[in-house]
Amino acid sequence: MDTVTILGARGSVPRAGADFAKYGGNTTCILAQLGGETIILDAGTGLMELPSPGDGSKRASLLLTHAHVDHLLGLPLCPLLMDSASRLDIYSKSRNGLDTEAQINLLISPPLWPVRVSQLPADVLMMEMPMSFSIGPVSVETIEGIHPGGVTLIKLIHGDRSVAFVTDCTLTDAIMPTVTEFARGCSLLLCDGQYSDEEWESRRSFGHSTWSRAVQLGLACGAEKVRIVHHDPTHTDRMLDAAAGRLAAEHSDCSFAMAMEEIIL
Ligand SMILES: [Zn+2]
Numbered sequence: 001m002d003t004v005t006i007l008g009a010r011g012s013v014p015r016a017g018a019d020f021a022k023y024g025g026n027t028t029c030i031l032a033q034l035g036g037e038t039i040i041l042d043a044g045t046g047l048m049e050l051p052s053p054g055d056g057s058k059r060a061s062l063l064l065t066h067a068h069v070d071h072l073l074g075l076p077l078c079p080l081l082m083d084s085a086s087r088l089d090i091y092s093k094s095r096n097g098l099d100t101e102a103q104i105n106l107l108i109s110p111p112l113w114p115v116r117v118s119q120l121p122a123d124v125l126m127m128e129m130p131m132s133f134s135i136g137p138v139s140v141e142t143i144e145g146i147h148p149g150g151v152t153l154i155k156l157i158h159g160d161r162s163v164a165f166v167t168d169c170t171l172t173d174a175i176m177p178t179v180t181e182f183a184r185g186c187s188l189l190l191c192d193g194q195y196s197d198e199e200w201e202s203r204r205s206f207g208h209s210t211w212s213r214a215v216q217l218g219l220a221c222g223a224e225k226v227r228i229v230h231h232d233p234t235h236t237d238r239m240l241d242a243a244a245g246r247l248a249a250e251h252s253d254c255s256f257a258m259a260m261e262e263i264i265l
Pocket residue numbers: 011012028068070071168230
């Protein structure tokens with residue numbers, strides 16, 4: 001059975017407390033278990049919720065959309081990296097002339113952090129993410145989105161099941177056709193919807209999208225399920241609950257991603 005678990009769906013900075021219990025305070029981290037592979041999308045603080053592997057397999061792949069802090073902050077204390085029996089393959093695109101390891105080292109090295117990822121006990125390989133490649137039986141396809149500093153949109157395909165991860169992307173009119181084609185017919189669309197339409201007006205350059213654009217993309221690409229991610233740090237459970245009804249009215253299976261929600265593809 002192929003599943004996706006929302007380990008973290010908060011955007012920008014983590015939040016804590018009762019007001020953020022349902023939709024979660026941990027930043028972006030998605031666990032995709034497809035075809036027997038463990039694939040992690042982004043390494044926000046949700047990575048701390050990664051379940052320990054029950055089958056003795058300690059090999060996983062981590063695909064980074066980009067190296068903004070909210071997508072990396074879970075990495076330094078990730079339990080997988082503390083275990084010398086673990087193997088983690090980390091993929092990302094080069095940006096600003098920096099390869100994957102150099103980008104990670106910007107945050108996770110002295111003086112910002114005591115050690116580098118390469119000094120942790122696990123066997124870690126950091127490499128360039130190709131446009132398309134395979135992880136076991138899972139095909140990975142990528143395109144570039146619109147975000148300050150760049151972002152990679154990622155699609156995982158296993159047989160007739162697929163998940164499209166469209167986070168940290170401004171869904172402009174110009175890019176909508178490309179992203180729609182990219183996500184066409186996916187089983188699950190995970191889409192950036194940080195803002196309401198009203199909020200977006202004053203945040204057009206921030207590199208994110210809106211609830212209504214996420215629904216629009218879900219309908220246009222024919223996604224079976226849509227989960228909106230990258231919740232704004234000021235959006236409480238009460239605010240998202242109040243907006244959730246509008247999503248359900250427009251798409252048969254669309255909601256804001258909840259903390260630790262498991263979705264069967
Ligand atoms: Zn982000």
